[in-house]
Amino acid sequence: MQKIAAIDIGSNAIRMIVGRVTDLWEVELLENIRLPGPPWAGCFHNGEITGNDHSAGC
Incomplete structure (x- = not known):
């Protein structure tokens, strides 16, 4: 079975979300994580996420 994931970095x-595609082409949810924010405001530099800020989410 193939695993798939999606990451959404929004304003708040x-x-x-991580899932697994079954033999019947259905998606079985494995993980659903939400980190409220924006504690990651300092993570973005030049349109990229950097590892310089070690606060939650970065």
């Missing part, structure tokens, strides 16, 4: 939260 970071979300990550």
Whole structure:
């Protein structure tokens, strides 16, 4: 079975959803994580996420 994931970095939260595609082409949810924010405001430099800020979500 193939695993798939999606990450959404929004203005008020970071979300990550992980699922597994079954033999019947259905998605089985494995993980659904939401980090409220924006504690990651200092993570973005030049349109990229850097590892320099070690606060939640970065």
